[in-house]
Amino acid sequence: MHRTPSVLLAVAALLLVQFSVLAQPAPDATPEGVAFGELRLIGSQVLPGDLLVGEILVGGLSGIDYDPQTDTWIAVSDDRSDIHPARFYTLHLTYSSGSFDDVTIDGAVTLLQPNGLPYPNAAAGGTIPDFETIRFDPVSGLIWYGSEGTVTRSLSPFLAAAALDGRFVAMPSLPGMFDVDPARITGPRDNYSLEGFDFSADGTTLWIGMEAPLYQDGPPPTDEAGAPVRLTIIDRTGTLLNQVVYELDAIPAQTYEGRFFDTGLSEILVVDETRLLTVERSTVEDDTGLFTNYIRIYEIDITGATNVAGQTWLVPGSYTPVTKRLLLDLGTAGADPVGNIEGITWGPVLDNGNSSLILVSDNNFSMSQFMVFHAIEVVT
Numbered sequence: 001m002h003r004t005p006s007v008l009l010a011v012a013a014l015l016l017v018q019f020s021v022l023a024q025p026a027p028d029a030t031p032e033g034v035a036f037g038e039l040r041l042i043g044s045q046v047l048p049g050d051l052l053v054g055e056i057l058v059g060g061l062s063g064i065d066y067d068p069q070t071d072t073w074i075a076v077s078d079d080r081s082d083i084h085p086a087r088f089y090t091l092h093l094t095y096s097s098g099s100f101d102d103v104t105i106d107g108a109v110t111l112l113q114p115n116g117l118p119y120p121n122a123a124a125g126g127t128i129p130d131f132e133t134i135r136f137d138p139v140s141g142l143i144w145y146g147s148e149g150t151v152t153r154s155l156s157p158f159l160a161a162a163a164l165d166g167r168f169v170a171m172p173s174l175p176g177m178f179d180v181d182p183a184r185i186t187g188p189r190d191n192y193s194l195e196g197f198d199f200s201a202d203g204t205t206l207w208i209g210m211e212a213p214l215y216q217d218g219p220p221p222t223d224e225a226g227a228p229v230r231l232t233i234i235d236r237t238g239t240l241l242n243q244v245v246y247e248l249d250a251i252p253a254q255t256y257e258g259r260f261f262d263t264g265l266s267e268i269l270v271v272d273e274t275r276l277l278t279v280e281r282s283t284v285e286d287d288t289g290l291f292t293n294y295i296r297i298y299e300i301d302i303t304g305a306t307n308v309a310g311q312t313w314l315v316p317g318s319y320t321p322v323t324k325r326l327l328l329d330l331g332t333a334g335a336d337p338v339g340n341i342e343g344i345t346w347g348p349v350l351d352n353g354n355s356s357l358i359l360v361s362d363n364n365f366s367m368s369q370f371m372v373f374h375a376i377e378v379v380t
């Protein structure tokens with residue numbers, strides 16, 4: 001039977017309410033009571049830029065997650081359905097405290113719209129995907145993914161839940177601050193929007209991280225000053241519960257007029273009720289045209305941070321941001337190549353009893369960039 005979009009969204013909202021009210025949280029990959037002494041790079045694996053799984057090109061890896069209940073890894077591609085329909089990959093990683101041995105891409109799963117069709121590309125029009133983050137849902141067993149949206153096409157970012165075979169299940173309504181503004185006065189910046197996402201430690205609420213400041217919150221970072229981005233907590237129906245400010249660092253290298261540079265919050269990972277890990281990613285083109293990635297992992301704590309949910313415009317001095325502590329700089333830790341890191345997840349407990357993390361980079365489907373995985377040991 002044909003269903004209108006409004007009916008589909010109503011069904012989706014009902015499913016989301018059922019997930020939040022009826023389901024009991026299941027154990028997830030987040031280790032309990034993790035104390036971070038330091039993060040140690042175990043090793044890295046680089047996949048070839050022309051790697052295929054079946055007839056599908058592997059690339060654009062912008063988010064990664066691990067389900068310890070099924071020992072399953074997934075990674076989402078930010079292909080805007082230009083090369084192949086928007087999708088996530090299933091994969092397998094082999095590593096220990098002493099070495100990182102292998103990454104195998106097992107398959108590709110097409111993510112579907114509410115109408116059951118793959119997401120379209122720009123030529124076709126419609127809801128063009130730009131998937132930047134993906135997580136297993138510890139409550140429902142579904143997969144959740146986030147799209148950045150596109151200001152130029154008046155497409156706001158969104159979160160959606162899907163079955164393991166890619167079928168659309170549900171979509172919450174995000175708070176109004178996520179709506180794009182074609183005039184670029186308020187709302188998310190184009191291509192610097194919904195970049196990070198994770199479930200709370202108990203699986204009942206959702207964290208969303210913006211990559212760069214909203215237009216009304218000021219300019220993005222430079223090599224002289226950082227900038228504020230918003231971290232938001234919503235429930236499963238999209239109701240805004242809390243919002244705090246995360247201060248991005250200044251770009252950690254000299255920038256040059258006419259050369260590319262940017263920095264932003266590329267992913268978040270929940271530790272417990274008040275702590276998260278964040279990935280700050282900077283890319284700088286020097287005066288010779290050489291690009292360098294700078295990747296820092298921080299532990300942050302929202303205790304004492306101001307709830308800015310009611311502030312349409314962030315006014316400097318009117319709020320207390322989250323606290324942050326540098327845990328790892330990939331460049332100084334010996335990672336080579338560092339890569340354009342956009343994904344982070346908890347991995348299995350290591351053979352020595354310590355927790356592990358996996359980072360993944362987006363190669364932008366370019367043979368001059370790297371599709372690299374880094375295995376990290378959490379040393380307490």
